Amino acid sequence: MSEPVQIIDFSKIKATCSNCNLHELCLPHGLQSKDLEKLEVVVKGSHPIEKGKHLFRTDDSFESFYAVRSGSVKVYVINESGEEQIIGFYFPGEIIGFDGIEHHKHVSSAVALETTTFCSLPYDKINDICMQIPDLQNQMFRLLSREISNENQLLLTINKRSAEERMASFLISLSSRFKKLGYSAKEYNLPMSRQEIGNYLGLTIETVSRLFSKFQRNGLVKINRKAIRLENLPAIHAICDGFSEKTKDNNSSSA
Amino acid sequence: MSEPVQIIDFSKIKATCSNCNLHELCLPHGLQSKDLEKLEVVVKGSHPIEKGKHLFRTDDSFESFYAVRSGSVKVYVINESGEEQIIGFYFPGEIIGFDGIEHHKHVSSAVALETTTFCSLPYDKINDICMQIPDLQNQMFRLLSREISNENQLLLTINKRSAEERMASFLISLSSRFKKLGYSAKEYNLPMSRQEIGNYLGLTIETVSRLFSKFQRNGLVKINRKAIRLENLPAIHAICDGFSEKTKDNNSSSA
DNA sequence: CGCTATTTTGAGTAAGGTCAAAACCCGTGG
DNA sequence: CCACGGGTTTTGACCTTACTCAAAATAGCG
Numbered sequence: 001m002s003e004p005v006q007i008i009d010f011s012k013i014k015a016t017c018s019n020c021n022l023h024e025l026c027l028p029h030g031l032q033s034k035d036l037e038k039l040e041v042v043v044k045g046s047h048p049i050e051k052g053k054h055l056f057r058t059d060d061s062f063e064s065f066y067a068v069r070s071g072s073v074k075v076y077v078i079n080e081s082g083e084e085q086i087i088g089f090y091f092p093g094e095i096i097g098f099d100g101i102e103h104h105k106h107v108s109s110a111v112a113l114e115t116t117t118f119c120s121l122p123y124d125k126i127n128d129i130c131m132q133i134p135d136l137q138n139q140m141f142r143l144l145s146r147e148i149s150n151e152n153q154l155l156l157t158i159n160k161r162s163a164e165e166r167m168a169s170f171l172i173s174l175s176s177r178f179k180k181l182g183y184s185a186k187e188y189n190l191p192m193s194r195q196e197i198g199n200y201l202g203l204t205i206e207t208v209s210r211l212f213s214k215f216q217r218n219g220l221v222k223i224n225r226k227a228i229r230l231e232n233l234p235a236i237h238a239i240c241d242g243f244s245e246k247t248k249d250n251n252s253s254s255a
Numbered sequence: 256m257s258e259p260v261q262i263i264d265f266s267k268i269k270a271t272c273s274n275c276n277l278h279e280l281c282l283p284h285g286l287q288s289k290d291l292e293k294l295e296v297v298v299k300g301s302h303p304i305e306k307g308k309h310l311f312r313t314d315d316s317f318e319s320f321y322a323v324r325s326g327s328v329k330v331y332v333i334n335e336s337g338e339e340q341i342i343g344f345y346f347p348g349e350i351i352g353f354d355g356i357e358h359h360k361h362v363s364s365a366v367a368l369e370t371t372t373f374c375s376l377p378y379d380k381i382n383d384i385c386m387q388i389p390d391l392q393n394q395m396f397r398l399l400s401r402e403i404s405n406e407n408q409l410l411l412t413i414n415k416r417s418a419e420e421r422m423a424s425f426l427i428s429l430s431s432r433f434k435k436l437g438y439s440a441k442e443y444n445l446p447m448s449r450q451e452i453g454n455y456l457g458l459t460i461e462t463v464s465r466l467f468s469k470f471q472r473n474g475l476v477k478i479n480r481k482a483i484r485l486e487n488l489p490a491i492h493a494i495c496d497g498f499s500e501k502t503k504d505n506n507s508s509s510a
Numbered sequence: 511c512g513c514t515a516t517t518t519t520g521a522g523t524a525a526g527g528t529c530a531a532a533a534c535c536c537g538t539g540g
Numbered sequence: 541c542c543a544c545g546g547g548t549t550t551t552g553a554c555c556t557t558a559c560t561c562a563a564a565a566t567a568g569c570g
Contacts, residue, residue: 085411101400144399145356151406156340159457202414242336
């Protein structure tokens with residue numbers, strides 16, 4: 001597994017936020033270019049890490065946030081009984097690790113769902129720079145705040161919505177995030193397994209699978225393993241919002 | 256209802272954090288006294304507000320955080336269909352409103368569960384002071400971080416645990432928070448209705464009621480309307496942690 | 511090409527929800 | 541002091557959604 005051939009030391013590459021196309025979606029959002037330079041000094045790019053490798057685990061000492069540059073990451077917590085609860089899936093421009101600040105150690109774990117690159121944002125240094133750049137401090141607060149409202153929304157979805165509605169929200173959420181990244185809002189790959197979708201949404205893998213089949217039968221989506229195309233976005237939105245009185249299933253084999 | 260007799264203008268009273276007994280549980284935690292003085296200048300105490308009154312509502316412009324001084328507050332979000340999801344209950348020393356930072360307006364609502372007093376922490380000013388007091392910036396980050404991990408835990412509880420386990424966690428959570436405030440860990444009043452407990456935990460009011468009855472039948476608690484005494488804390492803890500193989504119910508009338 | 515992991519589908523079940531009614535609590539006014 | 545009325549809580553009977561268990565189908569990999 002050791003690769004002595006590797007010449008490039010990614011950790012030495014200065015990740016130049018200014019040139020990064022995620023720039024406006026990420027921590028630097030709203031910073032002026034002179035401030036950006038200060039930030040760039042402390043941000044470190046990374047080797048690509050492969051699917052299944054952890055960025056950090058629960059109880060690891062907390063040193064940095066991580067900004068996803070490419071690929072995707074799942075973040076989860078574990079309880080006493082060893083059960084895993086996925087807290088979120090993270091895509092380029094999104095930042096993880098905020099929950100580590102309080103106790104100076106991570107209380108969640110983060111693992112790559114596919115080959116993934118990211119930038120490290122060392123907390124102590126970010127902290128220092130925040131004291132000099134009001135916009136950056138503000139942006140940090142904003143990102144933390146966003147994380148909180150995202151979780152509020154997730155809680156609402158899980159606690160108040162049926163399996164079908166949760167699944168629809170999930171598909172829409174991915175869609176809009178991919179769109180923001182400049183990808184198609186209608187067609188994307190699911191980087192996570194059915195298992196992981198179920199875990200995240202509080203459903204079993206069987207229920208997830210049945211819902212995919214049902215959505216497909218009803219012409220809402222076209223699914224081929226990990227590839228999904230949203231065929232009827234308005235209808236999916238309608239399910240999200242709790243309309244579509246019962247989503248009657250065209251279950252009949254004849255037709 | 257107007258009381259012209261009222262002389263004291265609470266909003267003019269400088270809430271002196273230094274003298275506040277919640278001091279170490281609240282925003283000032285870890286600040287040196289000279290820094291505390293700077294903070295005190297911007298913190299404003301409040302009139303008591305009565306049960307049912309809102310501190311803020313969704314879409315209100317976001318100006319301040321609020322630190323609960325006495326009483327209790329519930330925070331909730333609402334979806335398109337008008338359904339309410341309670342995000343948390345807040346007690347003295349706890350701070351609410353963090354989710355408003357991102358869009359400069361509140362995305363949740365906060366309402367007093369009983370007569371409640373609080374301090375206003377104006378965001379812009381806190382922001383400014385953070386630029387001068389590293390410890391304060393740090394504390395802000397810590398509090399935001401804590402809010403995130405709390406929600407992670409809640410998500411885990413709701414998504415992975417049975418009704419019974421959720422209820423047990425809830426009782427324990429209240430217990431430990433009251434204890435931190437110097438109150439009894441075994442005996443307290445529930446400031447919220449059964450309805451609200453159910454909403455928070457993702458259960459119906461009937462299920463909440465049945466669980467209270469069951470817990471009482473099995474000698475875990477003694478409940479009289481809002482008053483609750485935890486009779487068997489270890490057993491309640493055991494349920495939380497998923498032990499207690501099925502919590503067999505002594506449902507038999509004979510015995 | 512065969513092995514394993516993942517996904518899909520089916521049949522039966524259980525936990526918690528729904529609907530309805532009774533009990534209780536508390537404030538109000540006679 | 542007691543009767544009334546509205547709201548909340550409790551209890552009961554029944555039902556539905558999503559879970560469990562099991563097996564078949566499919567995909568991915570050596």
